[in-house]
Amino acid sequence: MSETPKEEKLDFVRQIVADDIANGKNEGQVQTRFPPEPNGYLHIGHAKSICLNFGIAKQFGGKCNLRFDDTNPEKEDTEFVEAIEEDVRWLGFEWDKKLFASDYFDQLYDWAVQLIKEGKAYVCDLTFEEVREYRAGWNKEGKDSPYRDRTPEENLDLFERMKNGEFKDGEKSLRAKIDNSSPNMNLRDPAMYRIRHAHHHRTGDKWCIYPTYDYTHGQSDSLEGITHSLCTLEFENHRPLYDWYIEALGIHHPQQIEFARLNLSHTVMSKRKLLELVQSGLVSGWDDPRMPTIVGMRRRGFTPEALRNFCDRIGITKFNGLTELPMLELCIRDHLNRTANRAMVVLDPLKVVITNYPEGKSEMRQAINNPEDESAGTREMPFGRELFIERKDFMEEASKKYFGLTVGKEVRFKNAFFVKCNDAIKDDDGNIVELHCTYDPETSGGKAPDGRKVKGTLHWVSAEHAIDAEVRLYDVLFTQEKPENVEEGEDWKDNLNPESLKVLTGCKLEPSLAEAKVGDRFQFERMGYFCMDKDSQPGKPVFNRTVTLKDGFAKKKKK
Ligand code: ATP
Ligand code: MG
Numbered sequence: 001m002s003e004t005p006k007e008e009k010l011d012f013v014r015q016i017v018a019d020d021i022a023n024g025k026n027e028g029q030v031q032t033r034f035p036p037e038p039n040g041y042l043h044i045g046h047a048k049s050i051c052l053n054f055g056i057a058k059q060f061g062g063k064c065n066l067r068f069d070d071t072n073p074e075k076e077d078t079e080f081v082e083a084i085e086e087d088v089r090w091l092g093f094e095w096d097k098k099l100f101a102s103d104y105f106d107q108l109y110d111w112a113v114q115l116i117k118e119g120k121a122y123v124c125d126l127t128f129e130e131v132r133e134y135r136a137g138w139n140k141e142g143k144d145s146p147y148r149d150r151t152p153e154e155n156l157d158l159f160e161r162m163k164n165g166e167f168k169d170g171e172k173s174l175r176a177k178i179d180n181s182s183p184n185m186n187l188r189d190p191a192m193y194r195i196r197h198a199h200h201h202r203t204g205d206k207w208c209i210y211p212t213y214d215y216t217h218g219q220s221d222s223l224e225g226i227t228h229s230l231c232t233l234e235f236e237n238h239r240p241l242y243d244w245y246i247e248a249l250g251i252h253h254p255q256q257i258e259f260a261r262l263n264l265s266h267t268v269m270s271k272r273k274l275l276e277l278v279q280s281g282l283v284s285g286w287d288d289p290r291m292p293t294i295v296g297m298r299r300r301g302f303t304p305e306a307l308r309n310f311c312d313r314i315g316i317t318k319f320n321g322l323t324e325l326p327m328l329e330l331c332i333r334d335h336l337n338r339t340a341n342r343a344m345v346v347l348d349p350l351k352v353v354i355t356n357y358p359e360g361k362s363e364m365r366q367a368i369n370n371p372e373d374e375s376a377g378t379r380e381m382p383f384g385r386e387l388f389i390e391r392k393d394f395m396e397e398a399s400k401k402y403f404g405l406t407v408g409k410e411v412r413f414k415n416a417f418f419v420k421c422n423d424a425i426k427d428d429d430g431n432i433v434e435l436h437c438t439y440d441p442e443t444s445g446g447k448a449p450d451g452r453k454v455k456g457t458l459h460w461v462s463a464e465h466a467i468d469a470e471v472r473l474y475d476v477l478f479t480q481e482k483p484e485n486v487e488e489g490e491d492w493k494d495n496l497n498p499e500s501l502k503v504l505t506g507c508k509l510e511p512s513l514a515e516a517k518v519g520d521r522f523q524f525e526r527m528g529y530f531c532m533d534k535d536s537q538p539g540k541p542v543f544n545r546t547v548t549l550k551d552g553f554a555k556k557k558k559k
Helices: 012-022 044-059 078-090 101-117 128-135 152-163 213-223 233-249 271-279 294-300 304-314 325-339 511-515 552-558
Strands: 031-034 063-068 098-100 121-124 173-176 191-195 209-211 228-232 255-259 341-343 349-354 362-368 378-384 386-390 410-413 418-426 432-440 467-474 501-509 521-524 528-532 542-547
Touching: 012 044, 012 228, 012 255, 031 044, 031 228, 044 063, 044 078, 044 228, 044 294, 044 304, 063 078, 063 101, 078 294, 098 101, 101 121, 101 152, 101 173, 101 191, 101 209, 101 213, 101 233, 121 152, 152 191, 173 233, 191 213, 213 228, 213 233, 228 233, 233 255, 294 542, 304 325, 325 521, 325 528, 325 542, 349 501, 378 386, 378 511, 467 511, 501 511, 521 542
Parallel strands: 031 063, 063 098, 228 255, 341 521, 349 432, 467 542
Antiparallel strands: 121 173, 173 191, 191 209, 349 386, 362 378, 410 418, 418 432, 467 501, 521 528, 528 542
């Protein structure tokens, strides 16, 4: 069942898939896979690959597997396997089969034996450094290993003894016999197996030799009947090797297709670097809301819909570029504008006393939950004699362009009344501590019966009913667009933004937010989109700012 409208232009990968189906290649079947290594949490770059692989399967009536590429025992862990599964599901995708490359270790071993017997692989005694020297640089011709001409019998014996643990790490390796003069370094007798006496998160201590990524990946694709093996551009140079193994073994031949990876501005995306941030305590964990990880973005308040929409918009090409953060922000604003209920929250409170409002009285005002979605309904919020407004919504001396309160001026308090400021009360140090105002009960509908106009509309919270909260404001994690681009001797971590997190306490929430649950998302009117954080305690809510209401970057750029 095809979901693509006919007129829609397909990206180049989808075009290949569509053409293959039309030509009856692979009997018209489509089988893809998403192949993470379980050595860290997924980030937004992985989301691009997930949306592509699962998206193609869905669009063309095919299937997509989740395969863990777990050939590096030291770095991998079941914790990451579980987190990855959760992230893929959260993004809205379900795999056909869940598979592990480590399940193919026996088959991969048998295939290695087959290649040895056919004289296409040999056991080499060169050390890692010696191999590097022999293979030489891409602009020089490589040299053959002195062990290259071992007989299949000798190789079989040595390979078995490698497996049986007779040798130490690095003492021997199994290499494919290809071409040491190839301009493609990947074809200069690449390693197939290395000795590593290490515990594997799934196979335990069964193996002390582990297949390399290149030797494992294509054969795993082949075993699973993958038709289109989609990977990022760095693997373009590996494709001849991918094809070589599959042809040498004479097995099902998936087509490897490379696309440009996602690079996002003001962040880093390599799992190694993200791990470094976590381990050095520079962020609070993989799910720190400033991290580009799926768990971090989820905690920050991003929605799966917004991330999928983002992946759609950036598209699939062969050109490596840099995607700017505002594109991502646009997607989340767009979704939350349609789906998040509004609430009134004062982040930096200044007390307002309505001097002509009776003491001890309060009244309920109606508020629309989401002007973009009638079905979201309305709620009540109390109005009373003492209120809070945003400190920056009052100025002692203001120009005509200022829409907030000043002494002598009248503004609208949203969903309530016109309010006029008569006096600003200061403490001994000259700080404004309280405003004395009067309200006009005739303006209950947001209009004055005499037709007088006000310019500004402010949000407010009843002081008596407000809930105290902590609010965390986030800015970009790195000050540089490409934080990894550093001179030699410099540390990319020096590009961290020291002001990426600002914690506000004593913020005032409207009382309806007492019902909010961890993960709930709101638009705090005039302040941005916010999401309730897991650090919240009963009676002590914590909110994360997902994104501001306006595109701060665009504004800065225009200047
Ligand atoms: P990292 O360098 O962050 O460790 P990786 O490529 O080694 O990333 P894998 O777990 O091997 O991480 O990746 C799983 C899949 O996700 C691969 O197919 C990979 O090409 C893809 N992928 C990883 N990073 C990106 C990215 N930035 N953009 C698009 N696809 C990506
Ligand atoms: Mg990898």
